[in-house]
Amino acid sequence: MPIGIRIEQINHWYNRNDPPVLRDISVTVEAGQSLALVGESGCGKSTLLNMIAGMIRPTSGSIHVGEDEVDKPRPEWNIMFQQAALYPWLTVVDNVALGLEFAGLGRVRREKAMDMLERVGLADRAGSHPRDLSGGQQQRVALARSLVMSPAIILLDEPFSALDTFTRTDLQDEVLSIVAERGISLVQVTHDLDEAIIMGDRIAVMERGPGRIHALVDNEMAHPRRPGMPGFAEMRDELLAAFGRARRNPVRSPRREQERPSVAVGL
Structure with missing residues (x-):
């Protein structure tokens, strides 16, 4: 709500x-x-x-x-900064799913992360690393990471x-x-x-x-x-x-x- x-x-x-x-x-x-x-x-x-x-x-x-x-x-309540602050050693989908893993949603975390990457138009880059993305794509990943947790704000x-x-x-x-x-x-x-x-x-x-x-x-x-x-x-x-x-x-x-x-x- x-x-x-x-x-x-x-x-x-x-x-x-x-x-x-x-x-x-x-x-x-x-x-x-x-x-x-x-x-x-x-x-x-x-x-x-x-x-x-x-x-x-x-x-x-x-x-x-x-x-x-x-x-x-x-x-x-999630915050996005000027820099995307992605973990360079993780793939795009693992960056998005990290918060879900901490929340104990291990079984469904990848599915939820992929759904959100689809929403922001980056499902085809799920296996890429942040270094392979443009600045705008990195911010889309950061946005997906924020929204996948279903924040209230x-x-x-x-x-x-x-x-x-x-x-x-x-x-x-x-x-x-x-x-x-x-x-x-x-x-x-x-x-x-x-x-x-x-x-x-x-x-x-x-x-x-x-x-x-x-x-x-x-x-x-x-x-x-x-x-x-x-x-x-x-x-x-x-x-x-x-x-x-x-x-x-x-x-x-x-x-x-x-x-x-x-x-x-x-x-």
Whole structure:
């Protein structure tokens, strides 16, 4: 069953003698919804993503996936990074099946892995090794490895940033198709505003010093979203304006920051 993500009043310091990394972060991702996090480097996007994944505990505040508070990594929420991070000594199918093996599904793991490779168009490369694949194919394997565990949420930390335009578009479409089909909730970090519009049902523009949500924009455009379609340019302009304000980093109280209304843009 699809489940949502609830982030409540997150504050975080790596060192109490340093300024906070994140302050007063509160945002909700409804079940089956996608959230894109954008902002300049150093605003805490990846830190927040790693908190949702359970790899970092916030100094204060809480994150819930469904009814469960996130306190450690779990197989129900998977993260994809900029690098595919495949094991070079394993074949493609064994890379995909590794999590299933750890979960004790030895008898059916290969069948499930092959089904997922078929889904991402790489069944014919099952016996290959990662060194024999292109960058886009490696990310497809990483995607298959994440999805074969039937996660409730999937977290993307710029996994398409190094890919060419055509491969990136194909993978964006593939991810959106699979998460819609399975009701998976999605959170993505990206520096690409077009990608944020294509992937995100909500787009959080973050500012730094400390990292916090400057604007939360609701994206009501229908899928598939493409540059040039009605509303896309207006959405980009709205995000650029918010990004510019965030870079100037105006001083606001935490209470006023959380009261900033969201803006609905699109058709």
